[in-house]
Amino acid sequence: MQYPEPIAKLIESYMKLPGIGSKxxxxxxxxxxxxxxxxxxxxxxxxxxxKRDLHYCSICGNITEDDPCDICQDRQRDQSTIxxxxxxxxIMTLExxxxxxxxxxVLQGVLSPIDGKxxxxxxxxxxxxxxxxxxxxxxxxxxxxTPEGEATATYLSRLIKPAGIKVTRLAHGxxxxxxxxxxxxxxLLKAVEGRQEI
Amino acid sequence: MQYPEPIAKLIESYMKLPGIGSKxxxxxxxxxxxxxxxxxxxxxxxxxxxKRDLHYCSICGNITEDDPCDICQDRQRDQSTIxxxxxxxxIMTLExxxxxxxxxxVLQGVLSPIDGKxxxxxxxxxxxxxxxxxxxxxxxxxxxxTPEGEATATYLSRLIKPAGIKVTRLAHGxxxxxxxxxxxxxxLLKAVEGRQEI
Numbered sequence: 001m002q003y004p005e006p007i008a009k010l011i012e013s014y015m016k017l018p019g020i021g022s023k024x025x026x027x028x029x030x031x032x033x034x035x036x037x038x039x040x041x042x043x044x045x046x047x048x049x050x051k052r053d054l055h056y057c058s059i060c061g062n063i064t065e066d067d068p069c070d071i072c073q074d075r076q077r078d079q080s081t082i083x084x085x086x087x088x089x090x091i092m093t094l095e096x097x098x099x100x101x102x103x104x105x106v107l108q109g110v111l112s113p114i115d116g117k118x119x120x121x122x123x124x125x126x127x128x129x130x131x132x133x134x135x136x137x138x139x140x141x142x143x144x145x146t147p148e149g150e151a152t153a154t155y156l157s158r159l160i161k162p163a164g165i166k167v168t169r170l171a172h173g174x175x176x177x178x179x180x181x182x183x184x185x186x187x188l189l190k191a192v193e194g195r196q197e198i
Numbered sequence: 199m200q201y202p203e204p205i206a207k208l209i210e211s212y213m214k215l216p217g218i219g220s221k222x223x224x225x226x227x228x229x230x231x232x233x234x235x236x237x238x239x240x241x242x243x244x245x246x247x248x249k250r251d252l253h254y255c256s257i258c259g260n261i262t263e264d265d266p267c268d269i270c271q272d273r274q275r276d277q278s279t280i281x282x283x284x285x286x287x288x289i290m291t292l293e294x295x296x297x298x299x300x301x302x303x304v305l306q307g308v309l310s311p312i313d314g315k316x317x318x319x320x321x322x323x324x325x326x327x328x329x330x331x332x333x334x335x336x337x338x339x340x341x342x343x344t345p346e347g348e349a350t351a352t353y354l355s356r357l358i359k360p361a362g363i364k365v366t367r368l369a370h371g372x373x374x375x376x377x378x379x380x381x382x383x384x385x386l387l388k389a390v391e392g393r394q395e396i
Contacts, residue, residue, distance in 0.1 A: 003290055004263050010248040013241040018229055024217075026287055031216055032245060033252050033261065040249040043211040044242035047230060050208040051238040054231050063231065065202050089224055092201055 007033070056088075059130070061106035061123045063088040071104060078102040080137040082130065084156065086110055086144060094142070102140075105130065110148040111155055119155065127156075131165060138166040145172055205231070254286075257328070259304035259321045261286040269302060276300040278335040280328065282354065284308055284342060292340070300338075303328065308346040309353060317353070325354075329363060336364040343370055 002008060007029050014025035032040060056062070057069035064070065071077065071091075081102030085091055091104050107122045130136065139160055143149035157167045172190035174183055183191070200206060205227050212223035230238060254260070255267035262268065269275065269289075279300030283289055289302050305320045328334065337358055341347035355365045370388035372381055381389070 004252060004261060006244070006248040006251045006263065007261060009240070010244040013237070013244045016233065016237055016241070017226055019222075028215055029248065030261070030285070030287060032248055035214065035249070037249055039211070039214055040245050042207070043214070044245045046204070046208040046211045047238050047242045047245075050204040050227065050230055051233070051235055053204045054202060063202060063205060063228070065204065087228070089228060 056106075059126075060104050061088070061108060061126065062091055062104060076101075080135055081140065082127070082134075082136055082138075083140040083142055084127065085142050086149070090142065102138075107143070107152070110143055110146070110152040112148045122152075124156070124159070128159070131160060131163060136165060138168060140168050140170065142170045254304075257324075258302050259286070259306060259324065260289055260302060278333055279338065280325070280332075280334055280336075281338040281340055282325065283340050284347070288340065300336075305341070305350070308341055308344070308350040310346045320350075322354070322357070326357070329358060329361060334363060336366060338366050338368065340368045 003011065010029040010032060011022070011025045014020055014028045015022060020028070053065050054063055055065075055067055057064045057067055057072055059068045059072040062069045062071065066073075078101045082105050083094065083100060083102055084105045084107060085094070086107055086109060088106055091106070094100055094104075105123065105127050107124065107127075109117055109122055111117060111119065111122070127139075131139070139156070141153040141156055143152045153169055157169075160167050171194050172187065173194050174180065174187065174191045180188070201209065208227040208230060209220070209223045212218055212226045213220060218226070251263050252261055253263075253265055255262045255265055255270055257266045257270045260267045260269065264271075276299045280303050281292065281298060281300055282303045282305060283292070284305055284307060286304050289304065292298055292302075303321065303325050305322065305325075307315055307320055309315060309317065309320070325337075329337070337354070339351040339354055341350045351367050355367075358365050369392055370385065371392050372378065372385065372389050378386070
C-alpha cells in the first residue's frame, strides 16, 4: 500500500529541500494536512512569489525585486567601498549593524576544490569589471573565517591588489562579551595578532 | 534593512513547520529561489492539493482521498479485527509487511497529561462506537512502546475488555537481526517475559 497520491507528492517535494530526508518529509507532510487552510494557501503563494519576483541584482548579485537592487541604486551610499560577502543573507546581517555605508558584492559561495567550486563558479568576473569601471578605493573581504573563506580572501586579494586598490579583511578576534576561557586557540591567536593600542 | 517582502513571507511560512527555526527557514527560503521553477510550482501545487483533497476517514481516522477510506471499504478484509495505531503513517508502515488483513483505527495521538491530551482528545469514542456496531472479536493495540503508548494501551484495554472483546498488544522483544549486547534493559526484560517455547 502506498500513501494517497496527494501526500506522496508533497513528501516528494519536501524531500527536495536540503537536509530533509524521507522521515522528516513525511512528518512535515502530515503536519501540513493539519495546518489551517489559510496558512497552507499562504505558503503556496509565498513559494510561487519568491521564485517569480526575486532575482539577483545584475550589479552586485544581491537578492532583489528590482534590478539594480536598492543598495546599488542608492547614490547616497559610499561608492568608493565594496564589501564582498559569500551569500545575499550576509548582506542582511551586515546591514543590521547600521554602520557600513558602502556597496556590496555577492560571490555566491567560496572557492572549494572539494565541491568542485573554482573561480569561474563565483561572481568574481563581475567584481573585477566593477573595479575597472567604478571609482572603488577599497575592497573589504567578509568571507567567513573558514579555510575556504580564508583561501578565497587570499585569492581575491592577489587578484585585486595589483590594480592599486586597497584590500582589507574583517578583523578576527574575541566576540564582544565572550570569555577568554571558552575561546578556541585559533580565535585567541587571531586576537593576539590583531591586538591594538589603547 | 529587511529582506525583500517575497522572501520574508516565505521565511515566515517555513517557520510554521515543526522543528524549523528562523535560521533553517532562511536557508530553505534562499534554497527555494535557486530551485528549478518547475519544482517550486510542483511544491506549491502539492501543498494546495494535499490540504484540499485529503481528509480523515469518518470510520477509522486514516488519511484518505475518498471517505470511507480504501481499507474500510474493502469487504475482503477481516472485519472481526481492528488494529489501533497512533497516527495514519503507522498504517502505511504496517501495510508494508503485507500480512495483516484486518481493519485499522487511528487514535490521532496518545494519552499525555503533560501535553494536556486526555481521552476526549483522541478518537476513542468513535472506536467504542465501532465495537458496538461491528462484529469485532479482537482489538490489537499497536501504540508505540513509550510510557504514553503503554498507558494508552492499558487504558483502552480496561475500556474494551468488559464488552467481552479480546484485547491484544504487539509483542515487544529483540529486533530481528539485532545483537543482545546492544539491546537496552527494558527491551531485554520484555524479551525474557515474552519468551516462547521452540
